[in-house]
Amino acid sequence: MLTINALFATAVERFGSRVALIEPAEEKSMSTLTYRALRERTESFAGYLQNLPIEKSDCLLIWSPSRSDWLAAYLGALLVGAIVVPLDVNTKEDFLLRIAETTNAKFLITSQKQFAGLKQTSLPLIDLDALPQEAIDRAKLPEVHEDDLAEIVFTSGTTGQPKGVMLSHRNIASNATSAVTVVNMRSEDRALSVLPLSHMFEMTIELALIHSGASIVYARSLVPERLLSLLSSQHVTC
Numbered sequence: 001m002l003t004i005n006a007l008f009a010t011a012v013e014r015f016g017s018r019v020a021l022i023e024p025a026e027e028k029s030m031s032t033l034t035y036r037a038l039r040e041r042t043e044s045f046a047g048y049l050q051n052l053p054i055e056k057s058d059c060l061l062i063w064s065p066s067r068s069d070w071l072a073a074y075l076g077a078l079l080v081g082a083i084v085v086p087l088d089v090n091t092k093e094d095f096l097l098r099i100a101e102t103t104n105a106k107f108l109i110t111s112q113k114q115f116a117g118l119k120q121t122s123l124p125l126i127d128l129d130a131l132p133q134e135a136i137d138r139a140k141l142p143e144v145h146e147d148d149l150a151e152i153v154f155t156s157g158t159t160g161q162p163k164g165v166m167l168s169h170r171n172i173a174s175n176a177t178s179a180v181t182v183v184n185m186r187s188e189d190r191a192l193s194v195l196p197l198s199h200m201f202e203m204t205i206e207l208a209l210i211h212s213g214a215s216i217v218y219a220r221s222l223v224p225e226r227l228l229s230l231l232s233s234q235h236v237t238c
Helices: 004-015 035-050 068-079 093-103 112-116 169-183 200-212 224-233
Strands: 019-024 030-034 059-063 083-087 107-110 125-127 149-154 164-168 190-193 215-218
Touching: 004 035, 004 068, 004 169, 004 200, 019 035, 019 068, 030 035, 035 068, 059 068, 059 093, 068 083, 083 093, 093 164, 107 112, 112 125, 149 169, 149 200, 164 169, 169 200, 190 200, 190 224, 200 215
Parallel strands: 019 215, 059 083, 059 107, 083 149, 107 125, 190 215
Antiparallel strands: 019 030, 149 164
């Protein structure tokens, strides 16, 4: 069955001890997360969602810059059958509120700092800076099918009302697996991530990299000197 959940599970089985995610940490150091550690974080977040409870096909908004916990929250949400509604970090409050109302979103996943900047929202917060962790109950995980929705991606609304594009697990996973062949991705590759994970192109490529067992390096800044430093220090290949 071609689901994002199955794609990730297979990658963990094949590449468990390999580094999946790399990102800048404090004091100019870098933090890493193996495929196995990413699964643990993902499943622990899914356990938290189970206890809220979040039910299959509930919508969750993610509003944050790209980072390892963005991806962990995304994969954890899909594991419990939820639908992710990604929003660009620069999304304005009025647009965010419209999308929340349109999708009947249950929670907003973002940082406490970003959440505090909102003037009005009835959406409860899930703090991405301290991603909640609870034991997962595997027996209660719903069966997720390839035609189940994984994401609803909204247009910007600059030429009218924003429109939500409904993407199934199969839509996204099939594009990701095809990209591995087209681009010839390898487990030895290290890719620098500069686009927002809220963009479908970026998410597709990151899932393709996961499918191939490669490593993803998150850039916290687009300053050219810092990007060049990451390219060199992290031995980025693509």
